[in-house]
Amino acid sequence: EAKSNGKNQYQLFNEKMRLRLTARIRLEQDLKIALQDEQFEVYYQPKINIHTRQCTGAEALVRWRHPVNGFVSPDAFVPVCEETGLIIELGAWILRTACIKTRELQEQGYPGLNVAVNISAVQFTDGGLLPMVVRALEESGLASELLELEITESAVMHDPEEVILSLHELSEHGMKLAIDDFGTGYSSLAYLKRFPVNTLKIDRAFITDISSDNDDVAIVEAVLGLGKHFNMKVVAEGVEDEEQLNFLKAQGCDIAQGYFISKPLSSEQYNHWLERWPYGVQSGSVIRMPEL
Numbered sequence: 424e425a426k427s428n429g430k431n432q433y434q435l436f437n438e439k440m441r442l443r444l445t446a447r448i449r450l451e452q453d454l455k456i457a458l459q460d461e462q463f464e465v466y467y468q469p470k471i472n473i474h475t476r477q478c479t480g481a482e483a484l485v486r487w488r489h490p491v492n493g494f495v496s497p498d499a500f501v502p503v504c505e506e507t508g509l510i511i512e513l514g515a516w517i518l519r520t521a522c523i524k525t526r527e528l529q530e531q532g533y534p535g536l537n538v539a540v541n542i543s544a545v546q547f548t549d550g551g552l553l554p555m556v557v558r559a560l561e562e563s564g565l566a567s568e569l570l571e572l573e574i575t576e577s578a579v580m581h582d583p584e585e586v587i588l589s590l591h592e593l594s595e596h597g598m599k600l601a602i603d604d605f606g607t608g609y610s611s612l613a614y615l616k617r618f619p620v621n622t623l624k625i626d627r628a629f630i631t632d633i634s635s636d637n638d639d640v641a642i643v644e645a646v647l648g649l650g651k652h653f654n655m656k657v658v659a660e661g662v663e664d665e666e667q668l669n670f671l672k673a674q675g676c677d678i679a680q681g682y683f684i685s686k687p688l689s690s691e692q693y694n695h696w697l698e699r700w701p702y703g704v705q706s707g708s709v710i711r712m713p714e715l
């Protein structure tokens with residue numbers, strides 16, 4: 424009896440695996456179609472200078488509207504794009520779209536806004552990152568100083584020596600570099616002094632309970648101390664209320680991003696938000712015409 428039971432279990436397991444595999448193959452096919460059919464959209468989540476509350480720019484976040492299943496979270500499809508290599512093409516499209524949008528905003532009266540774009544580890548090791556970024560800047564006419572590339576701490580640590588080389592190349596071209604989700608990976612702090620990084624983004628996990636959790640306070644203070652020492656800006660992610668914002672301000676944090684300021688917005692909504700944001704928008708004069 425135990426034997427037949429085991430057999431059933433095995434068949435059940437097999438069936439589960441088969442379904443999972445089918446779903447995965449379907450998802451990969453849908454993603455390829457999505458790229459052709461332009462089902463992706465870039466959303467923008469505003470960031471503010473904590474002291475003046477002026478908007479400094481936005482983080483570009485990809486969105487997928489599946490024709491049948493509706494909205495799919497990037498956490499559910501970005502990893503699949505990374506595994507299949509589709510992220511190379513999708514990532515290039517996201518970057519180009521974000522650069523063009525930011526260049527358009529300059530012409531609409533917001534010359535000082537920057538844009539931060541997430542870059543996957545796969546894009547870093549692919550070898551074609553620098554030419555791809557340079558092309559996006561040339562096509563859009565956006566100044567390299569207004570583009571920030573975000574890489575997660577774990578992506579950096581995947582192959583630190585290789586990534587350090589890549590970061591130096593990008594930084595020599597004027598792009599800004601940020602370490603995303605800082606504190607959640609396991610970077611050896613010794614590497615920090617070798618990274619030509621401009622910004623540390625404190626992960627949302629440490630901000631959520633900052634008003635009540637002493638451990639989180641200590642972590643945030645430590646990251647702010649590192650930022651100060653290495654002359655890096657510190658961005659707090661996931662700021663959801665005024666208490667958190669005030670706390671971060673008192674601690675000397677530079678920039679905040681989160682639902683308290685705004686959720687990620689469609690391109691059109693971002694314009695509307697900028698028009699209405701009562702504290703204004705960071706000014707700047709770095710407009711550069713595309714080289715013809």
Ligand code: C2E
Nearest residue numbers: 484485497498501517541542543661662663680681682687
């Ligand atoms: P991330 O780069 O750390 O982006 C921040 C995430 O936190 C976004 O989720 C954003 O919507 C969310 N968020 C911002 N403020 C708040 C808040 O106050 N409360 C809460 N609960 N959440 C907040 P999203 O857009 O779902 O993206 C998730 C992750 O997917 C990103 O984390 C990033 O790792 C990846 N991702 C998103 N867009 C792209 C992209 O264009 N390229 C690549 N390679 N990865 C992307």
Ligand code: MG
Nearest residue numbers: 482541573603
């Ligand atoms: Mg990010």
Ligand code: MG
Nearest residue numbers: 603604624660
């Ligand atoms: Mg993050």
Ligand code: MG
Nearest residue numbers: 575603604626
């Ligand atoms: Mg994240």
